[in-house]
Amino acid sequence: MxxxxxxxxxxxxxxxxxxxxxxxxxxxxxxxxxxxxxxxxxxxxxxxxxxxxxxxxxxxxxxxxxxxxxxxxxxxxxxxxxxxxxxxxxxxxxxxxxxxxxxxxxQGWITADPADGLRPRALPAPDTGPAPLTPEEVRTLFALRAPLREQVLWRLLHESGAPVETVLALDVDDLDLVHRRTHPSAPLLTWRAATARLLPLLLAGRTAGPLFLTTRRAPAATPAPDRCPHTHRARLSYRRAAELFTARTAGLTTTSWTLRQLRVPARAKHPGPAR
Structure with a gap:
């Protein structure tokens, strides 16, 4: 029945x-x-x-x-x-x-389709924003001494070409480490050897929770999906990730770099220093 x-x-x-x-x-x-x-x-x-x-x-x-x-x-x-x-x-x-x-x-639970007739919203023209970092600038960035978390984040952004928000929203169980990609249930991201070498070090035995974590214990009000069940630390926010990037790269150039400049469009990707 x-x-x-x-x-x-x-x-x-x-x-x-x-x-x-x-x-x-x-x-x-x-x-x-x-x-x-x-x-x-x-x-x-x-x-x-x-x-x-x-x-x-x-x-x-x-x-x-x-x-x-x-x-x-x-x-x-x-x-x-x-x-x-x-x-x-x-x-x-x-x-x-x-x-x-x-x-x-x-399942036979409803018969109507109230969403029939709803059309996708038109997307705005792409905002080009600041130009991506040049290969030389990327090499300079990756030569910096930086914590493991920042190294993984920066390389994953550069190698995957994914938006910052998408990368920071990743959970540990979204990753297919063997095939250097995310599982089908998550937004599609792929990465290369440099990120693949560092990811296992960042995970350090964690099997669930956010991929990128803060350095402090999460406040009590933090939603469970944004808290690591192993370390009880919170998901790293875009604001904090951007602050750390600005602080680390200050003095490398006369203009401020942003995390979004690490994202290389698919048509313009280059092997660069990620090998």
Whole structure:
């Protein structure tokens, strides 16, 4: 006898995530996205800022997705969030909702698709920003004496070409060390020999939690996904990583370097000093 469908939206979210095969870090991101849409379905504004992760979503019946007004509420939420949300983030969260809706329909728990007709937001023209560091500048950077954490972060940013935020959001269990890449459940990153040599030293037996950690014990209010279960230290923030990079590279040049300048576009990658 088939199990009864869940009554609550939040319970259906957990069923979907459990069946998704995603890693812990990816499930956390998907959960936040799906909970955000719960506020829209309840016709209430979603929390923003740091409190978004910890906010309890409204309790909703899953059957609300079959209500004729659900599609209009989602459309209104997309329009409202378009004014203050990065379009890449909004498009990713729309994709997450569509995947969950398709899975729930496949289970026979709902019949409608309230996301039908929602279109991805247009992306802004790319911001070129400061030019990437030259090969000579990269060699100068990697010749600096720096803590292991910074060495791994800088090399991973340079070799993967990934955004800083994506790299700092990585968890230990996202990494496929043997194949020098992330697992399919995480954003796709690859790296070369220099990063591959240093990563095992940085992990030092850790099997879970954030890849890049602060040097101090995490405050009590730190969410569990952002705290290492082995060392109880917190995930390194972009602000702190940028401060450390600026401090370490001060005096190397007349202009300040930024972490984003380590990211080399795929079409312009070069072997440089990463061998």
């Amino acid at each position: 088939a199990p009864l469908p869940p009554v609550e939206y939040a319970v259906a979210v957990e069923h979907y995530l459990a069946a998704s095969g995603l890693g812990e870090g990816s499930r956390r991101i998907y959960r936040i996205a799906l909970h955000t849409w719960a506020w829209a379905l309840a016709d209430r504004p979603a929390p923003t800022g740091p409190g978004r992760r910890r906010a309890r979503p409204p309790v909703l019946p899953l059957a609300l997705l079959d209500h004729p007004g659900a599609a209009a509420r989602l459309r209104a939420a997309v329009e409202h969030r378009s004014g203050g949300t990065d379009p890449r983030t909004l498009n990713r969260e729309l994709s997450t909702l569509r995947a969950a809706l398709a899975w729930w329909r496949g």
